Amino acid sequence: MNVQEITQKYIDQTDLTQEKFADALNFSLRNTGVSRVSVSNWLNGKHEPETDFLLIVMMVYSDWRMDWAMRCLCAKLPEVFALDERGALTTLKRAVIQA
Numbered sequence: 001m002n003v004q005e006i007t008q009k010y011i012d013q014t015d016l017t018q019e020k021f022a023d024a025l026n027f028s029l030r031n032t033g034v035s036r037v038s039v040s041n042w043l044n045g046k047h048e049p050e051t052d053f054l055l056i057v058m059m060v061y062s063d064w065r066m067d068w069a070m071r072c073l074c075a076k077l078p079e080v081f082a083l084d085e086r087g088a089l090t091t092l093k094r095a096v097i098q099a
Helices: 003-014 018-026 036-044 051-060 064-076
Strands: 081-083 089-091
Touching: 003 018, 003 036, 003 064, 018 036, 051 064, 064 081, 064 089
Parallel strands: none
Antiparallel strands: 081 089
């Protein structure tokens, strides 16, 4: 699944509008800039959530938002992240940063 499909799945499962979905992601976070337009862009494939935002969401929440973020990370960076047989996030390779 790609980020678009994952996001649509969680919107459907939670029965939230795009605006309420964005509000739920922002609930305990400050200055994320995630809005209804952001969610719409994710659903339309125009943009994907930033990797650092997904990592923060994954660390802050312990509900469907954490699961959504983990699945988006795996879809966005399959060469780095995967879910194991228990659904836990694992690192496949170390990311190399070149100067």
